Amino acid sequence: METTAVTFMGMSLTCARCHNHPMEKWTQDQYWGMASMFARIGIKNGDIANEVIVETYPVGEVLHPRKGVAMPGAPLDAPAMKAGNSEDPRVVFSQWLTAKENPFFSRAIVNRVWRNFMGRGLIEAEDDLRVTNPASNPALLDALAEEFIKDGYDMKKLMRKIVLSAAYQRSSLPNAMNENDDRFYSRFLPRRLKAEILLDACSEVTGVPTPFNQILSRAGDAKTAYAGYPKGLRALQLPDASVASRFLDAFGRPERAQACSCERQQDSTVGQALHVFNGNTLNEKLRSKEFLGLQWISENLSSEKIIERVFLRALSRKPNADELTRFLKIMAEADPKDPKSKQESIEDLVWAVLTSKEFVFNH
Structure with missing residues (x-):
C-alpha cells in the first residue's frame, strides 16, 4: 500500500502506520483503512526462478494494531467500503484514484513526467507531495494537472505539452545570468x-x-x-x-x-x-554480422556518405565541415582493396560517435 501511495499519489504515509501523521492530516485510522484496500491480495512463489504469482481472495481486512478491530477498506478522504461488498477493493481504489475531483494522482504523475524530461520536478523530491512542500511553480503544476485530467490521462499528450514547451527547448549553454540556476528552468540541464x-x-x-x-x-x-x-x-x-x-x-x-x-x-x-x-556490449555490436556498416560497404557507399549516415542515425544531424574532414582523413587510411580494413574504419567511426558527449548526454 505504501508503495502504491508513493508511486501514484506522490506521498508517504509511513508515519501514519503507528500514529497520526505529525505534519500532515492523515490519521492512523486512514492508514489502516487504505491498507485494507489491498488485504485481499496474496503472493506465492511460482514454478520457475524469480516467478511470483499474485492471488486474490474473496474477503479480507486488516486489523487496526492499536484498536484491534477489522478496518473496512477506505481510500484516503473517501467513504469506507460497506461490509460484505464482494467488489475487488483495487477496482474501487483505482476508480477513486482517477476520479476528476481527486487531485493526488494527476499532480503526482504530472510531476514525475516533468521530472523525467527536465531533470527536476516542479515539486522535489518527486515522491514528496505535501502541503508543506509547495511546487516551485504552483500555477504551472495545477494547469498541467487539469489538462491531464481533461485529456483522459493521456500520457502522450502530456509528454507532447512538455517537450514542446519553451522550458524544455531552451539551450543548455549557460550565460552569466543563469549559470547557477538549477531550479527555475532558465536553461536546460544536461x-x-x-x-x-x-x-x-x-x-x-x-x-x-x-x-x-x-x-x-x-x-x-x-x-x-x-x-x-x-x-x-x-x-x-x-x-x-x-x-x-x-x-x-x-x-x-x-x-x-x-x-x-x-x-x-x-x-x-x-x-x-x-x-x-x-x-x-558495444564491441560485439560493431563486430556483428548484423552491423549496418557491412550493408553500407555492400552498397559501395562513399566514405562521405557513410559518415553522413552515421551522424544522422546517431545525432540527427549531418557532420559539420571540420568533423567531415577529420573522419574522411581517418577513413582514407583504410586499404581500399581490403574490405576488412574499411569495415574497421567504419567501426572506429561509429564507436567515436557513440562515445561522444553529444550522443551520451541529453542537452
Whole structure:
C-alpha cells in the first residue's frame, strides 16, 4: 500500500502506520483503512526462478494494531467500503484514484513526467507531495494537472505539452545570468542518458539488437539461461531488473526495489569508461554480422556518405565541415582493396560517435 501511495499519489504515509501523521492530516485510522484496500491480495512463489504469482481472495481486512478491530477498506478522504461488498477493493481504489475531483494522482504523475524530461520536478523530491512542500511553480503544476485530467490521462499528450514547451527547448549553454540556476528552468540541464535508453540507442544506430538471454538469481550472484524475451526487445521494455546486463549495471540501472528515482545512479564512473573500451556490449555490436556498416560497404557507399549516415542515425544531424574532414582523413587510411580494413574504419567511426558527449548526454 505504501508503495502504491508513493508511486501514484506522490506521498508517504509511513508515519501514519503507528500514529497520526505529525505534519500532515492523515490519521492512523486512514492508514489502516487504505491498507485494507489491498488485504485481499496474496503472493506465492511460482514454478520457475524469480516467478511470483499474485492471488486474490474473496474477503479480507486488516486489523487496526492499536484498536484491534477489522478496518473496512477506505481510500484516503473517501467513504469506507460497506461490509460484505464482494467488489475487488483495487477496482474501487483505482476508480477513486482517477476520479476528476481527486487531485493526488494527476499532480503526482504530472510531476514525475516533468521530472523525467527536465531533470527536476516542479515539486522535489518527486515522491514528496505535501502541503508543506509547495511546487516551485504552483500555477504551472495545477494547469498541467487539469489538462491531464481533461485529456483522459493521456500520457502522450502530456509528454507532447512538455517537450514542446519553451522550458524544455531552451539551450543548455549557460550565460552569466543563469549559470547557477538549477531550479527555475532558465536553461536546460544536461544529463546523461539513462542506462536503458543509452543501450537502446546504441542498438538503433548499429542495427544490432541486444540479446537478453540470462537472468540473475535473487541474490544477484548467479546467472541462468533464459529464452523468454524475443529478439529485438528494447531494454526500456524489460519488466524488471532481473536480466543480466553489465552495460545496464555499469550505467546505473536501478534495482526497482522501491518507487524512487533515487535508486538510479546517474554519476559518471571509471567502470563505465572501462566497459565501453573493453566490454562486450558495444564491441560485439560493431563486430556483428548484423552491423549496418557491412550493408553500407555492400552498397559501395562513399566514405562521405557513410559518415553522413552515421551522424544522422546517431545525432540527427549531418557532420559539420571540420568533423567531415577529420573522419574522411581517418577513413582514407583504410586499404581500399581490403574490405576488412574499411569495415574497421567504419567501426572506429561509429564507436567515436557513440562515445561522444553529444550522443551520451541529453542537452
